[in-house]
Amino acid sequence: MHDSTVRALPSAELADSPWYDCAGPDSGHRERDVIAAFSEITTEAITATRLEGLLSLLGRKLCQLLGVMRCSVYLRRDDGRFRGAAGYCERDGDISAAVQAQEAGIPGDHFSREVIDTAAPVLISDVTSDPRPHRRTMEHWHVRAMLGVPLVFDDEVIGLIFVDNVDQEHVYTGEDVALAELFARLGALFLRQAMLNADLKKKAAEVVRQKNTLAYLADVHQKLTNAVLDGASIQAVVTLLGELSAKPVVLYNEDFQVLAWSAPPALKMTQPPVLSARIRQLPSVRRTLAGLSASCPSAVVPQTLAVGLGRRHLMCRLVIEGRPSGYLGIVEVGRSLEHRDSKLAEHGATVLSLQILSERRQAEAEGQAREDFLSDLLHRARDAEQLIRRGPQFGVDLSQPHVLVRFSLDHANQSVSVSVGRKLVIEALARALDTPDPAAVSLPGAVIALVRLPEGAEPEDLREAVGEVRTALAPRLNVRTAAISAVCRGPEDFPMAHRELREIDELARSFGWAGGVLTADELGLFRVVAATGRVKEAVHFAHNFIRPLQDGDGDALLETWRVFVKAEGKVQATAAELGVHENTIRYRLGKIRRLVHQDPARLDCLLQARLAFQILDLAGW
Known part of the structure; x- marks a missing residue:
């Protein structure tokens, strides 16, 4: 292992160098110049925080020793390529930025390659006539003559120094070449020492960064854990994550709907800064989001900013019971995304997954x-007093009037599970009735919900809302029938109401009915008749009953008779419903009387007509 300490080259070693072979009468003076140069270089090597400063100083001192104007220094990278690192020109000053855009030893640059391969200085006295340099580079820099010197450490070229006189002729003597070689060998020692120092500083900085990150994550873990133990909601956890990151935080479900979000007050945001659908559809963003997994829990999208792409989002996957269950996003607003943000997002996503x-x-x-x-209530599995006492913990006051709403399902065509179907019914009823989620129970082929009646309302008043629920459920649930029970005013009424709804469903199924919404009250007498099971006879009776009205203007007479029965035999109410004069109704009723040979206003005829129309409705006629 080479001694990494910086040392001055002893006079004996200088005497053995090739520089002495070419020494002239001013050799002692030039030796003192070299020693003076490295005195300054030693200080730079010890105090410099960036290699660029040391490399620039090496090149500048070599230019002064050789009496030329310009230098460029290249360093070997880990992949073996030599990239520009620093540069200086007496006329233009610091040219490091231009040199750093260059690479030595590229195809066509046989000059640099020769310096690297031989690990020895190479001089080109006339660039225009020499085939070795890279022609376009030489023309760009206006080089006339150039000396290339390797920086060699442990027999390995770790860098290159090129010097020239900027578009002017310059004669390099053998003494100049030897001096440059000696200077470069000494410079390589200092450079290697500086590189080791820089590496040590980098590692020390990394240790400090990791220590700070661990301390930060420990603090994050403690705060998040304490928040959850204190009963914080999901929104509270998201707000805490926003405070810890000092950036907006957004929690999404799998469909990118916002579940919760938070932003620092200083940003004055009124809407969540979401990852828009347009950005999510970009191929690169789609691939990145699809690639999120346990091994790659977070990533930044879009990876680079461009016009129209908005902000960058650090997205982290939420996984619950092995299944993807949403995303947590930290948005680059106000402050840039940092490495610790990814750790914060991953830790926060884990906590939120457990909380969800x-x-x-x-x-x-x-x-x-x-x-x-609700199951105990329908089957009277417990005594009434116990049911009344347990009701309030489920938001049910059995001292108030309620109805049961039964949604009979065709399970042969269902695409959702029983629990999901029940949840869909509960949510749809809550929306339609503008109430909290009602209690509901799943039974074979049905979902039954308990709905409180508003004060002064009747079951009929719920028909429209229940119809809306049935329509809303249609895309996901195949509801065969929907029925509303009679009013239940105490625990003892619910088993009977449940049985009546089951009978209504069986009745509708017998007639193949799949219409709107039925109520138990409107089917009172018909349920008793139909309970005999003689469906065909019932349909035959209904058709025979109205047959006399099917000729001539029977449609108008049938409509009048239906409305008259629904209005409980009241002429004025029938006329108002149909929008005609009362005398018109009396004329039509007289015609009906002559055709059916019965007075439609008599009670027995009203009951028969009601039964006939109910049968025809259920039969889909």
């Missing part, structure tokens, strides 16, 4: 308890 899972489990447990309560 916990809330799901709690909701499922509460939902199961509500379902058990």
Whole structure:
């Protein structure tokens, strides 16, 4: 291992160098210049924080020793290529930026390659007539004559120094070449020492950075853990993550709908800075998001900013019970994304995944308890007093009037599970009725919900809302029938209402009915008749009953008779519903009387007509 300490070259070693072979009468003076140069270089090597400063000084001192104007210094990278590192020109000053855009030893640059391969100085006295230099580079820099010197350490070329006189002739003597070689060998020692120092400083800085990161993550872990233990909501955790990152934080579900978000107050944001659908559809962003996994939990999208791409988002996958369950995003607003942001996002995503899972489990447990309560209510599994006492913990006051709403499902065509179907019914009813989620229970082929009646309302008043629910469920649930029970005013009424709804469903299935919404009250007498199971006879009766009206203007008469029955035999109400004069209704009723040979206003005829129309409605006629 080579001694890495910087040392001055002893006079004996200088005497053995090739420089003495070519020494002239001023050799002692030039020796003192070399020693003076390295005195300054030693200070730079010890104090410099960047290699560029030391390399620039090496090149500048060599220019002064040789009496030329310009130098460029190249360093070997880990891949073996030599990239420009520093440069100086007496006329133009620091030219490091231009040199750093260059590479030595590229195809066509046989000059630099010769210096590297021989590890010895190479002189080109006339660039224009020598085939070795890279022609375009020489023309660009206006080089007339150039000396290339390797920086050699442990028999390995670690860098290159090129000197020239900027578009002017210059004669390099043998003494100049030897001096440059000796200078470069000494310079390589200092350069190697500086590189070791820089590497040590870099490693020390990395240790400090990692230590700070660990301390930061420990603090993050403690704050997040304490927040969860204190019962913080998902929104509270997201807000805490926003405070820790000092950037906006957005929590998404799998469909990129925002579940929660937070932003530092100083940003004065009123809307979440979401990752837009247009950006998500970019091929690079889609690939990055699809590639997020346990081995690659977070990534920045888009990876580079461009016009129209907006802000960068650090996206982290949420995984719950082995399944992707959303994303956590930290948005680059106000401050740039940092390495620790990815660790914060990953830690936060883990905490949120556990919290979401916990809330799901709690909701499922509460939902199961509500379902058990409703099941006990329908089957009268517990005494009335106990049911009344348990009701409030599920948001149910059994002292108030309620109805049961039954959604009969065709499970042969269902694409969702029983639990999902029940959840869909609950959410749709809550929206349509503008109430909290009602209690509901899943039974074979049906979902039954418990709905409180508003004060002064009747089951009929819920028909429109239940119809809206059935329509809303249609894309995902195949609801065969929807039925509303009679009013239940105490625990003892619910088993009977449940049985009536089941009978209504069986009745509708017998007639193949799949219409709107049925109520138990409107099917009172018909349920008793149809319970005999003589469906064909019932349909035959209905058709025979209205047959006399099917000729002539029977449609108008049938419509009048239907409305008259619905209006409970009241002429004025029938006329208002049809928008005609009362005398027109009396004329039509008289015509109906002559055709059916019965008075449509008599009670027995009203009951028969009601039964006939109900049968025809259920039969889809």
